[in-house]
Amino acid sequence: MCVKPRAGEATPAEVLHSVQGLWCTSCALAVEAQLVRLPGVHSASLHYPSATLLVSGEPKALEEGRLAAAVARLGYRLAPPEAARDAAVRLEAESRYLSLRLLVAAVFGMWTMLASLLIYAGALPDAGLEGVMAWASGAFAVPVVTYAGWPFYRAAWRTLRARRPGMDALVSLGALGAVGVSLWLLGRGSSEVYFDTAVMLIGLLLVGRLVETLCRHRGLRALQALHMPPDEVSRWSQGRWQSCALEEVHRGDRLRVATGESIPLDGTLETAEARLDTAPLTGESAPRRCLSGEGLAAGCRNLGPALEMSVTAVAGECRLDRLREQMWWQQARKGELARLADRFAAWLSPLAVVLAVLTLAATWLAGVPAEEAMVRALSVLVVACPCAVGLAIPLAGLAGSGRALGRGVVFRDPAAFETLARVRSAAFDKTGTLTAGEPVVTQLRPAPGVEGQRLLALAALAARGSDHPLGRALRREAHDRGVSESGEVDQRQEIAGRGRRVRLADGRELCLGSRAWLAQRGIAVPEGDAGVDSEVALACDGRWLGSVLLGEAALPGTAETLARLRQGGLTLALISGDRPPAVRRLGRAVGLREAECFPGRSPEAKAALIAALPQPSLYVGDGLNDALGLATASVGVAPLGASSAAREGGAVVLLRPGIGGVEEAWDLARRTRRVMRQNLVLSALYNALALGLAVSMAIPPLVAVLAMVASSLSVMGNAARLAWSQPPVTGGGEVHGQQAHRWRLAGGAESRRPKSS
Structure with a gap:
């Protein structure tokens, strides 16, 4: 369990858990509804792709045993937040679970479909043989409807107990309704059965779940890409180097890291010099040179000779550990679009049941035969399954978070995706943001x-x-x-x-x-x-x-990044507490006009200027004096090397040097928000049109199944496009990387070569 304290109190106001046993987004909504009913609980937010639960409320109401009992009543289990390795294991187990049921559905469903096809095509010589094939179709459908479809029925029962029926309730009604109608028709001597509809519904939904699980696996792989510390390290103890467990290392211990090994914990360099690969932490391919006394971050790989370091943060307290925790909190919170999708999915399922009942009654009263009326009502149930609505926002958000982390950007607040996509102005601090912070x-x-x-x-x-x-x-x-x-x-x-x-x-x-x-x-x-x-x-x-x-020299690529932000329509400003000559000189060097440079500003004056900029606004600052500005801006960004106060105040944290990550974050936020809106509009239009057609005209249940699954796959494909597509190179980003590489290898010498002496 992770706990965040309430401002001004020592007791927690929010707790973070993971929930095991989830099957779909309807399960997540059911858990939220169950917890919100508890006295003292203000809100509950469960992110289905990562199974991360965030609960806020009165301190006594957030006791783990109390929450666990409420979740257990629905058949789920409460657990600590999952590490990346645990999440990967869980998703692999889910993949095997789905694959086994999908195999059963495919093997037995194939014979059901073949028997139904022979009946529909009129390939059988007499009605008696058609009746035998109809019974055979039902017999082969039994393993599919029982074993393969069992997870849907279990999830439907759990959501009904929470009084939040969702997609699984409709799937269960659709599959069992198709079986019931078919048995009723067989009892009347008819061979026009719909076992194939139940088989196809369960089989295609299992395929969709498997694809969805693979998408979630790829999205969560961004967390797994962060540093996985070794189980043992080499520590100086009793006059020699000895192996010990990572958990036994304390602050101040001296560790030895061999060539090619990763830095296991945060610390300071004790040897004269070291060359490090910072790609696991920052995404930068160029090596970084460190001198004695400089800080080392866990996750970087030693490219040079064996180095020695002094530990400054133990296991669980390193910077990467804090990043993982920030990702947990970020995933559990929901933005405006996600809440809108949840509300849409919540009333769609009851609406579909009401429409199905009305369709059955209206068509039967209009003189339509009873079996045809049942089939039309069945089509309404099947076509209304809100799979796409439930997946529209979470998968896009997970794909965007994974892509951002791979590009060296951490979104600590999911609402920043939506706000950052709409910013109209960007302000920057000078020292430590546009410059390296060291003269x-x-x-x-x-x-x-x-x-x-x-x-x-x-x-x-x-x-x-x-x-x-x-x-x-x-x-x-x-x-x-x-x-x-x-x-x-x-x-x-x-x-x-x-x-x-x-x-x-x-x-x-x-x-x-x-x-x-x-x-x-x-x-x-x-x-x-x-x-x-x-x-x-x-x-x-x-x-x-x-x-x-x-x-102070501007970091490589700063002028190019600011130029592209200006071309994108943003109003720019350089706000600093430094002296006017230094601020204006740097402003000229990075392409800012004198009217866009504001030197000698106090923290309060910085905040006032940020508030006066076109809104929503963005501010990038790294120091304690920037905390007020970060809080005032619509979106605060903490650059690499920022103080702890700036990192806590920023909704976005950069893992690469320079402000290139600001452009990356802005571009990615716009793309992610666009995909979210596309998914939401596509799923809403599909359900509106499909329900309208199913109510107004006769649609075969099999066609309704195919349409419903196609909608879900389109939403997953759109989110996967965000995760897998390569973002456009922003104005020579490769050149920027080469410049940064040369700058670091030369220790900044290219930008600061003395004039002739």
């Missing part, structure tokens, strides 16, 4: 007679051991250029916000800091540009050796 060296300015390499080496040596972002940037640049930080540091002193003084073992004194701080120490520094983002000056023994200019 990079843009230019070296050595003093006359000083080489650029020597300036960088001494600056990196002075910054050794510093956690300041500028110091890390200097060391990273020296590492990328292969510049050695030779020398030993005896003493170091850091003056917060001003600079750093270091005394080397050979007696030299290095001062690294701002121009003003060096001037206070009596060191003359030539005047520079006033518009640079950051400048770090270096002096040795009171003599200025040069300055290093640092700034």
